[in-house]
Amino acid sequence: MTSDPHQHRDATPRPVPHPAASRTPDDAVSAVFHEFRALHHAPGRPLLLPNAWDSASAVALANAGHPAIGTTSLGVAAAHGYPDGEGRPEVRAATLALARRLAGRLPCPYTVDIEGGFGGGPGHVADLAAELARHGAAGINLEDGLPGGGGLQDPSHQAELIAAVKERTPGLFVNARIDTHWLVDSPPPLSEALARAEVYVAAGADGVFVPGVTADADITVLVRAVAAPLNILFAPGRHTVRRLADLGVRRISTGSLLFRTALGAACAAADAIRAGAASGGGTGESPADGGGASPGYGIGGGPVYGEVPAYGEVQHLAGGGGDRSVGDDGA
Numbered sequence: 001m002t003s004d005p006h007q008h009r010d011a012t013p014r015p016v017p018h019p020a021a022s023r024t025p026d027d028a029v030s031a032v033f034h035e036f037r038a039l040h041h042a043p044g045r046p047l048l049l050p051n052a053w054d055s056a057s058a059v060a061l062a063n064a065g066h067p068a069i070g071t072t073s074l075g076v077a078a079a080h081g082y083p084d085g086e087g088r089p090e091v092r093a094a095t096l097a098l099a100r101r102l103a104g105r106l107p108c109p110y111t112v113d114i115e116g117g118f119g120g121g122p123g124h125v126a127d128l129a130a131e132l133a134r135h136g137a138a139g140i141n142l143e144d145g146l147p148g149g150g151g152l153q154d155p156s157h158q159a160e161l162i163a164a165v166k167e168r169t170p171g172l173f174v175n176a177r178i179d180t181h182w183l184v185d186s187p188p189p190l191s192e193a194l195a196r197a198e199v200y201v202a203a204g205a206d207g208v209f210v211p212g213v214t215a216d217a218d219i220t221v222l223v224r225a226v227a228a229p230l231n232i233l234f235a236p237g238r239h240t241v242r243r244l245a246d247l248g249v250r251r252i253s254t255g256s257l258l259f260r261t262a263l264g265a266a267c268a269a270a271d272a273i274r275a276g277a278a279s280g281g282g283t284g285e286s287p288a289d290g291g292g293a294s295p296g297y298g299i300g301g302g303p304v305y306g307e308v309p310a311y312g313e314v315q316h317l318a319g320g321g322g323d324r325s326v327g328d329d330g331a
Contacts, residue, residue: 268306
């Protein structure tokens, strides 16, 4: 994108619709399902899935060349003023609204985080998944953590939700999230996650996601024992894409990291601009105005990222309770 301040708005690059958009509806849906599934079955090349929180972030990430985009439930919920993981109808509505806005706008498949299904029985969750698929979603992320951090769903009931979704929309990629190790001080033995994974895959889950597992040895056990592509939550400072690929991971999610990084960057840039104004530095021009680097930008005009708030801190900002320091790698 040019930095010429006189450029007419009509010259701004537009998102390129997915190629399947030109096919018949049924063929287009099948093509997107197939494309997204294939991204999980390339040995040595895991799908790095950046998670967006609104249409602008999704389109920007897609236009940056990522082969698929996910949504982050924390980002969607917090951006609308609600805590994550409480199954709120307002967040369900915001999730659906985002899917509608993304329909036909992305040059790649996208998958939607639906928390635990936002309440209701298997039929209600299957209805939600089918509606998301009608709007173009290629997959969903369905967690077994109970709303509000109230423990874990009974595995047999979670299996019923998964089976209902797969019966209603067979091609939709269901990523079964297992919360045994998520935001817990003393995680249970890995065998508990493995037992749940076996039940969920038998019910039709296409992938398994175990956020909170970071150790190479544990990841290796999961890769070898789970009969579906394994999804790991990227942990800054502990993981690299190359290392996770070597371990056999097939999908790497950024979770809420990008949303939280954006919050930190916004605060850091505002603080830097304020500091520059207080010291009388700068010209008052910004790169967007056609000027040079402004206060709030680093050497060479690069952005200032600042401190990334923890998952718990963002939950607190959105009105949730709990420990504000937990979850630096939050999903």
